[in-house]
């Protein structure tokens with residue numbers, strides 16, 4: 247009977263996890279302003295209304311700028327950290343790596359408030375730039391985790407073979423290491439982009455007058471008539487996130503398969 | 515068959531009192547040796563004795579803590595790996611998985627900026643040399659173990675290094691493939707005339723392939739000599755134990771003159787041993803007489819010994835197809851020794867418990883003291 251209970255548990259778990267997400271497209275295509283059952287017939291008008299909603303496009307633009315910048319910066323930092331942690335031994339390595347990974351488990355609200363206090367303290371005006379700073383802090387642990395897995399699956403002697411054949415450390419990195427960890431880099435870019443794109447708390451606290459997409463969505467919930475539009479927007483974002491994460495995982499796995507290593511990590 | 519070229523007297527690599535410390539661990543403890551140009555040289559020893567470390571000091575992947583390494587007469591202390599006239603075949607082969615076979619083999623030529631036609635010709639030539647003609651366009655990560663190894667060889671040899679370093683290149687192959695590659699490597703070395711330095715922990719492999727062998731224990735070279743000397747006249751019990759099988763019987767040195775050492779050996783009685791057949795042993799240990807399983811002969815009924823003979827009892831018979839091993843207790847000794855006989859006439863007739871006679875001569879005995 248134990249197996250039976252386990253099945254019930256697994257089912258309940260999946261329902262709680264995914265039911266809300268399934269509701270999103272349901273109401274996005276529902277022909278009614280009120281979010282309630284029974285459904286009222288199929289429409290795509292919320293999607294066309296979304297297209298002309300005021301404030302949506304500036305928010306999207308801000309979000310894209312922030313997501314692209316923090317993905318690039320966090321991935322660059324992740325490459326350095328992953329390379330250092332897999333290739334070199336240095337005193338206090340475990341402690342330093344632990345500190346870098348800490349934002350992964352810190353409550354985001356604490357991080358956001360502390361950052362706000364610091365920024366206000368040093369008199370830096372709140373802007374897109376400060377959100378990028380916050381997002382880099384949040385996403386770097388993810389990029390390090392992904393890239394460490396990519397660097398670890400590299401056979402150390404590949405690099406030595408490149409030196410042995412006359413390459414300098416820099417050209418060996420470019421010709422051998424970079425191509426082999428490239429799938430990891432792409433995966434890291436996509437995941438940090440996705441995380442930044444739908445991050446709310448930091449964007450809300452550190453954005454000042456600059457509104458990102460999640461902040462915009464939150465603000466729109468005050469107006470009941472715009473809720474179906476948000477559902478439409480939400481549907482698109484969910485679809486996009488799933489797509490990006492799938493591509494990211496595809497690249498991570500391909501990278502490991504290509505360099506002949508074993509799968510030791512990753513998020514999906 | 516390519517005739518074996520005479521190894522020159524020219525020195526290619528020289529170690530002068532080389533030490534290597536990893537933190538507190540003394541990995542190389544005063545290595546002094548020379549490797550000649552054109553030689554097939556092996557570093558042989560048990561796991562962890564420092565063979566790979568020593569090889570990597572030649573390649574330039576490992577700095578040394580003390581001492582000097584000379585390659586072709588030049589101190590290489592300040593020469594980085596990418597500037598040394600050596601190339602390496604890695605234990606894992608280290609084939610670049612994102613490149614084709616041809617790109618792998620031509621990798622080291624990138625710096626020379628050859629015209630495409632020249633590059634292709636050089637790569638094709640190198641591939642042909644290792645028996646991979648026509649494999650250039652294959653993806654490297656889809657090759658078998660034996661093919662990877664050939665690619666690794668071609669990739670290293672295409673640069674015409676002064677020294678080729680091989681770190682247990684055959685250990686990942688199955689037995690058949692390994693034996694085939696041993697022969698191919700020997701032929702290849704004769705063909706290109708480059709100094710080969712092979713790391714192995716397989717004594718048979720070292721004996722088969724090498725002009726000279728350095729046996730290492732715990733960061734030191736215990737004996738450096740050609741295969742036959744190593745086998746016939748190991749300079750210590752430890753080397754003797756590591757290379758093949760050696761039987762030991764207790765002995766006592768009675769007297770010693772310049773030309774001969776008089777020994778009282780258990781089972782053999784009083785004999786004279788040539789000082790050339792005497793190996794040094796760590797002081798404190800008692801002396802012993804050693805001999806290889808095939809150097810003593812079990813006599814047939816009625817057969818006469820050419821030199822001397824002694825009675826013995828068969829204690830164990832182990833049949834190996836081409837050979838049979840006999841554990842026999844020689845009269846007057848306490849523990850059995852292992853002898854081997856070729857099975858020329860099919861299955862041996864001797865059985866456990868039978869009495870027999872064994873022919874021996876003092877020349878087959880090595881004195882350890």
Ligand SMILES: Nc1ncnc2c1ncn2[C@@H]1O[C@H](COP(=O)(O)OP(=O)(O)OP(=O)(O)O)[C@@H](O)[C@H]1O
Pocket residue numbers: 536539541559560561562563564565566567568715
């Ligand atoms: N980077 C390192 N840091 C610390 N110790 C090391 C390092 N490399 C090797 N050692 C130690 O030095 C000793 C010699 O290592 P080495 O790899 O040369 O052995 P080996 O003779 O090649 O053995 P094997 O047959 O197992 O490959 C070993 O005890 C090993 O643990």
Ligand SMILES: [Mg+2]
Pocket residue numbers: 565566567
């Ligand atoms: Mg080794």
